[in-house]
Amino acid sequence: xxxxxxxxxxxxxxxxxxxxxxxxxxxxxxxxxxxxxxxxxxxxxxxxxxxxxxxxxxxxxxxxxxxxxxxxxxxxxxxxxxxxxxxxxxxxxxxxxxxxxxxxxxxxxxxxxxxxxxxxxxxxxxxxxxxxxxxxxxxxxxxxxxxxxxxxxxxxxxxxxxxxxxxxxxxxxxxxxxxxxxxxxxxxxxxxxxxxxxxxxxxxxxxxxxxxxxxxxxxxxxxxxxxxxxxxxxxxxxxxxxxxxxxxxxxxxxxxxxxxxxxxxxxxxxxxx
Amino acid sequence: xxxxxxxxxxxxxxxxxxxxxxxxxxxxxxxxxxxxxxxxxxxxxxxxxxxxxxxxxxxxxxxxxxxxxxxxxxxxxxxxxxxxxxxxxxxxxxxxxxxxxxxxxxxxxxxxxxxxxxxxxxxxxxxxxxxxxxxxxxxxxxxxxxxxxxxxxxxxxxxxxxxxxxxxxxxxxxxxxxxxxxxxxxxxxxxxxxxxxxxxxxxxxxxxxxxxxxxxxxxxxxxxxxxxxxxxxxxxxxxxxxxxxxxxxxxxxxxxxxxxxxxxxxxxxxxxxxxxxxxxxxxxxxxxxxxx
Numbered sequence: 001x002x003x004x005x006x007x008x009x010x011x012x013x014x015x016x017x018x019x020x021x022x023x024x025x026x027x028x029x030x031x032x033x034x035x036x037x038x039x040x041x042x043x044x045x046x047x048x049x050x051x052x053x054x055x056x057x058x059x060x061x062x063x064x065x066x067x068x069x070x071x072x073x074x075x076x077x078x079x080x081x082x083x084x085x086x087x088x089x090x091x092x093x094x095x096x097x098x099x100x101x102x103x104x105x106x107x108x109x110x111x112x113x114x115x116x117x118x119x120x121x122x123x124x125x126x127x128x129x130x131x132x133x134x135x136x137x138x139x140x141x142x143x144x145x146x147x148x149x150x151x152x153x154x155x156x157x158x159x160x161x162x163x164x165x166x167x168x169x170x171x172x173x174x175x176x177x178x179x180x181x182x183x184x185x186x187x188x189x190x191x192x193x194x195x196x197x198x199x200x201x202x203x204x205x206x207x208x209x210x211x212x213x214x215x216x217x218x219x220x221x222x223x224x225x226x227x228x229x230x231x232x233x234x235x236x237x238x239x240x241x242x243x244x245x246x247x248x249x250x251x252x253x254x255x256x257x258x259x260x261x262x263x264x265x266x267x268x269x270x271x272x273x
Numbered sequence: 274x275x276x277x278x279x280x281x282x283x284x285x286x287x288x289x290x291x292x293x294x295x296x297x298x299x300x301x302x303x304x305x306x307x308x309x310x311x312x313x314x315x316x317x318x319x320x321x322x323x324x325x326x327x328x329x330x331x332x333x334x335x336x337x338x339x340x341x342x343x344x345x346x347x348x349x350x351x352x353x354x355x356x357x358x359x360x361x362x363x364x365x366x367x368x369x370x371x372x373x374x375x376x377x378x379x380x381x382x383x384x385x386x387x388x389x390x391x392x393x394x395x396x397x398x399x400x401x402x403x404x405x406x407x408x409x410x411x412x413x414x415x416x417x418x419x420x421x422x423x424x425x426x427x428x429x430x431x432x433x434x435x436x437x438x439x440x441x442x443x444x445x446x447x448x449x450x451x452x453x454x455x456x457x458x459x460x461x462x463x464x465x466x467x468x469x470x471x472x473x474x475x476x477x478x479x480x481x482x483x484x485x486x487x488x489x490x491x492x493x494x495x496x497x498x499x500x501x502x503x504x505x506x507x508x509x510x511x512x513x514x515x516x517x518x519x520x521x522x523x524x525x526x527x528x529x530x531x532x533x534x535x536x537x538x539x540x541x542x543x544x545x546x547x548x549x550x551x552x553x554x555x556x557x558x559x560x561x562x563x564x565x
Contacts, residue, residue: 028396090287099280119541120298122534143294146287176279223391244392255387
């Protein structure tokens with residue numbers, strides 16, 4: 001086969017895969033702008049004949065979408081903030097501060113990475129119930145406020161900080177807190193962006209735990225609200241697709257803006273974790 | 274000494290959270306799995322009884338558990354090789370020297386990975402609709418009669434597998450691309466000087482060098498696919514005829530629909546042990562092959 005033929009075949013394959021990947025997402029957007037009932041036809045329409053924003057308006061006016069959007073944004077932001085603070089402190093300490101029991105502690109945490117989070121969920125729910133955190137933001141944020149993966153992500157990066165840099169600051173009489181704030185945090189910036197993106201997307205997309213711990217509809221996040229709404233409104237394809245767009249769009253935009261950092265996180269997490 | 278105190282002070286908040294909200298519940302889960310914790314115990318702890326391994330025995334005798342485990346294994350056994358195959362194929366396409374705009378295609382292929390699972394599962398629910406779905410419409414051009422994807426017990430799991438491959442292949446693709454880029458170019462040149470064609474290059478150079486990555490990807494994907502939950506929750510509600518009821522779905526229903534928290538904890542532990550055993554087997558299998 002000629003090089004030219006190979007090149008054309010290769011790009012046909014690339015384009016075909018791109019079409020299959022994007023079609024469901026594009027269809028979702030198209031249907032979300034169709035008037036109620038239009039998508040339930042044969043052959044299935046690919047574009048709205050008379051585009052309308054009625055579904056979005058209904059979603060916000062009658063289905064409380066603004067509330068769910070605010071819940072999701074608030075929970076994901078708060079989780080991200082906590083995760084940045086706690087994981088960066090611990091990650092840096094595991095990499096650069098000597099303290100008794102450090103190695104044993106690290107091995108224990110690493111080994112615990114194999115335990116899936118659902119194992120903890122039943123007692124966690126009981127604990128939240130006793131603490132009065134069921135159906136509260138704290139119930140969602142606290143279990144994700146620090147995590148083994150996050151600690152190790154920061155640690156791997158912090159290992160690269162030269163010891164001389166920290167020693168010089170110590171000789172100058174700087175406290176550990178000051179060193180962390182003034183020297184370490186600026187150096188860790190790239191990995192903290194990675195951690196922030198991973199945490200925000202993870203929290204936004206999380207489903208099982210919010211489904212369990214949030215029992216009042218007013219507290220629902222977008223995915224939980226969407227899953228619940230879809231059970232009552234299966235036949236309203238257009239309305240549901242507007243809800244899906246609302247849920248997916250923020251994370252897709254965030255990913256597109258910061259994908260370099262996100263992909264670094266995947267590679268560090270899977271290659272070294 | 275000062276560093277010692279500072280070290281503990283720095284790790285303390287994270288350790289406290291991980292300890293209280295992860296380690297403690299995991300240990301407690303084992304304890305709960307040995308009790309008959311149910312709605313009555315939830316109301317008043319005095320109703321709680323220690324039952325030993327009875328929850329586990331009950332599960333091993335119940336048809337629902339084996340059914341859920343069977344469905345989950347079906348999902349893993351068919352879904353993991355398919356996913357990894359598509360990931361590897363996409364990575365090879367992206368990594369070819371002839372490919373224009375590899376970064377653009379990579380971003381496009383990755384979009385489903387970051388998209389919210391619940392939302393895109395809902396999209397697929399409509400794409401798989403028997404009469405109005407795009408998939409049956411497209412298959413119609415190939416002469417295939419409409420398939421009741423989510424309503425027919427034989428097709429519901431294949432439909433979910435199809436969805437999972439679409440949703441997840443981009444993740445492993447990224448890992449494969451990184452591994453492919455790490456293969457030195459002179460290895461390919463040497464192979465070409467020896468007269469190898471593209472296929473032989475793939476078989477003799479690329480795939481053998483990808484072995485460690487393949488193992489890593491397999492371990493991660495198998496462990497992930499055993500946690501099947503949101504897909505059937507949104508697309509089929511475990512049906513039809515329980516054909517997509519997964520182990521995690523069973524745990525959710527036992528625990529938070531029927532409030533049998535003891536039994537649900539036992540389900541979670543059994544799933545954990547199964548994943549652990551399968552992972553150990555994968556590692557041993559790969560070591561045995563490396564030794565051979």
